[in-house]
Amino acid sequence: MKVVMIGSGYVGLTTGVALSYIGHEVSIIDIDVKKIDKLKNRIPPFHEQGLEQLLQETSSSMSFYDHWEGINLDVDIIILAVGTPSKSNNEADLSYVEDAARQIGNKLTRNMNPLIVNKSTVPIGAADKVKQIIMQTCTAKGFVSHIQVASNPEFLREGEALYDSFYPDRIIVGVDSDFARNQLYSLYQPILERTFKPLSVLPKARNATLPPFISTSPNSAELIKYAANSFLAMKISFINEFANLAEQVGADITEVARGIGLDERIGTRFLNAGIGWGGSCFGKDTRAIIQTGKQYGSEMSIVQTVVQTNDKQRELVVKKLQNYLKVLRGKTIGILGLAFKPNTDDIRDAPSIDIIQRLIDLGVYVQVYDPLAMEQCKLSHPSLDIHYTETAEEVFNQAHAIILVTEWEEFRTLSYQHLVQRMRNNLVIDGRNFLNGEIITEYGYTYSGIGKGS
Numbered sequence: 388m389k390v391v392m393i394g395s396g397y398v399g400l401t402t403g404v405a406l407s408y409i410g411h412e413v414s415i416i417d418i419d420v421k422k423i424d425k426l427k428n429r430i431p432p433f434h435e436q437g438l439e440q441l442l443q444e445t446s447s448s449m450s451f452y453d454h455w456e457g458i459n460l461d462v463d464i465i466i467l468a469v470g471t472p473s474k475s476n477n478e479a480d481l482s483y484v485e486d487a488a489r490q491i492g493n494k495l496t497r498n499m500n501p502l503i504v505n506k507s508t509v510p511i512g513a514a515d516k517v518k519q520i521i522m523q524t525c526t527a528k529g530f531v532s533h534i535q536v537a538s539n540p541e542f543l544r545e546g547e548a549l550y551d552s553f554y555p556d557r558i559i560v561g562v563d564s565d566f567a568r569n570q571l572y573s574l575y576q577p578i579l580e581r582t583f584k585p586l587s588v589l590p591k592a593r594n595a596t597l598p599p600f601i602s603t604s605p606n607s608a609e610l611i612k613y614a615a616n617s618f619l620a621m622k623i624s625f626i627n628e629f630a631n632l633a634e635q636v637g638a639d640i641t642e643v644a645r646g647i648g649l650d651e652r653i654g655t656r657f658l659n660a661g662i663g664w665g666g667s668c669f670g671k672d673t674r675a676i677i678q679t680g681k682q683y684g685s686e687m688s689i690v691q692t693v694v695q696t697n698d699k700q701r702e703l704v705v706k707k708l709q710n711y712l713k714v715l716r717g718k719t720i721g722i723l724g725l726a727f728k729p730n731t732d733d734i735r736d737a738p739s740i741d742i743i744q745r746l747i748d749l750g751v752y753v754q755v756y757d758p759l760a761m762e763q764c765k766l767s768h769p770s771l772d773i774h775y776t777e778t779a780e781e782v783f784n785q786a787h788a789i790i791l792v793t794e795w796e797e798f799r800t801l802s803y804q805h806l807v808q809r810m811r812n813n814l815v816i817d818g819r820n821f822l823n824g825e826i827i828t829e830y831g832y833t834y835s836g837i838g839k840g841s
């Protein structure tokens with residue numbers, strides 16, 4: 388099939404690469420000229436496992452455009468994967484989706500009938516809105532368009548975006564017709580039936596079950612996406628709330644999480660207590676669905692609490708520091724990790740930024756290391772007054788405390804027994820319960836995890 392992908396971000400690019408790998412001809416358009424320049428040279432604009440290799444492998448079936456004039460919309464499917472950030476009132480900002488819809492309408496001619504597929508996370512009814520914009524733009528040009536718009540929410544995780552694109556748990560399509568359903572089945576057929584040629588750059592499928600293809604109404608599909616992200620965020624806020632209680636009552640939250648998670652109805656995943664969830668989506672999507680609830684007079688009180696619990700969780704490590712060190716002004720604190728989770732250079736809504744900003748406000752000298760995200764942090768937070776170190780080890784130099792913020796695998800194997808000698812004080816706050824507290828204590832540190840009461 389011929390596919391146009393609008394947006395070359397985490398979703399658009401990884402999905403585009405996967406679709407190209409399974410045999411489709413994919414054109415990607417993005418208004419970010421720098422990103423497209425890189426992509427034309429097969430350089431990934433962000434870090435994602437396997438992306439660089441697959442960009443090379445798919446070079447004959449992928450093309451990139453940085454302006455709408457150049458792109459041909461006489462294709463089978465056009466996918467929207469543009470950003471839907473939060474507006475200042477916490478609603479989802481649909482302006483990128485609406486602009487893209489107008490641009491599609493401007494370029495369509497009477498004889499073109501691609502299926503429009505919305506992959507961006509959008510409030511309920513947005514597929515219909517996209518359809519109206521395209522149809523109105525065509526009417527203004529003098530013809531009636533019979534365009535159809537389907538909703539196809541995306542569930543990939545950053546850091547494992549390609550794996551999730553090839554081995555999704557399910558594919559949800561919100562459609563109004565058999566035509567749309569069949570087109571989307573054909574688009575994903577090699578993924579649904581797992582008939583694509585094996586990939587050397589990704590781990591093997593963890594699960595032998597093929598992904599179900601679920602077709603729903605567009606409104607249900609749009610709500611499924613918000614419900615999924617809200618539920619995942621809820622699991623984390625839930626375990627964090629219990630972590631804080633565990634600390635008070637002298638229990639260990641990792642034991643509690645395992646104890647409840649082995650109940651199959653609960654499940655062990657997404658029960659890692661820590662400094663709270665971050666990233667580009669959980670925050671904006673939970674806030675957006677709360678707004679949608681308000682519009683419809685349906686209070687989303689659980690989701691509201693999930694967000695509040697998470698906001699408080701980000702303050703926890705600073706409070707812990709204050710408890711141990713009493714006065715923070717003039718102290719040096721080393722931060723291990725900036726990315727909102729490991730294996731990505733993304734720092735959008737990363738807990739690290741809030742924690743660092745709070746420390747700076749309290750007069751702390753902050754030194755930071757992250758294996759991938761430091762360049763991104765310098766670019767997006769140029770005024771953040773921090774010292775970036777070249778190695779993880781340097782973060783320990785003269786530090787009064789270390790906070791582990793992102794559980795990068797390389798932080799597990801640092802030479803902790805020697806690094807303690809570089810510090811002025813021996814405190815380690817493990818914001819991800821990632822290190823072995825007993826061993827770290829044996830090395831001479833004061834160790835404090837999250838939800839580990841003594």
Ligand SMILES: NC(=O)C1=CN([C@@H]2O[C@H](COP(=O)(O)OP(=O)(O)OC[C@H]3O[C@@H](n4cnc5c(N)ncnc54)[C@H](O)[C@@H]3O)[C@@H](O)[C@H]2O)C=CC1
Pocket residue numbers: 393394395396397398399416417418419422468469470471483486487490506507508509541542543544545667668
């Ligand atoms: N990042 C993630 O892990 C996931 C994101 N989503 C959703 O997918 C959508 C996209 O997210 P990301 O890929 O993270 O966003 P992103 O911000 O990384 O990428 C969006 C891209 O769209 C481009 N763009 C904006 N307007 C355009 C236009 N009119 N024409 C062409 N390009 C345009 C931007 O320049 C940008 O490169 C959002 O709605 C998000 O909520 C869904 C699942 C996972």
Ligand SMILES: O=C(O)[C@H]1O[C@H](OP(=O)(O)OP(=O)(O)OC[C@H]2O[C@@H](n3ccc(=O)[nH]c3=O)[C@H](O)[C@@H]2O)[C@H](O)[C@@H](O)[C@@H]1O
Pocket residue numbers: 508541542543544545546616619623656657658659660661662663664665666667668669727728
């Ligand atoms: O809509 C989206 O953008 C995506 O949001 C999340 O994916 P992502 O944000 O990439 O990362 P997650 O692995 O979900 O982690 C989110 C945050 O929760 C934190 N987390 C995760 C799991 C856990 O047990 N504890 C915990 O604190 C992570 O550190 C991270 O800050 C969802 O997992 C995806 O299914 C969804 O498609």
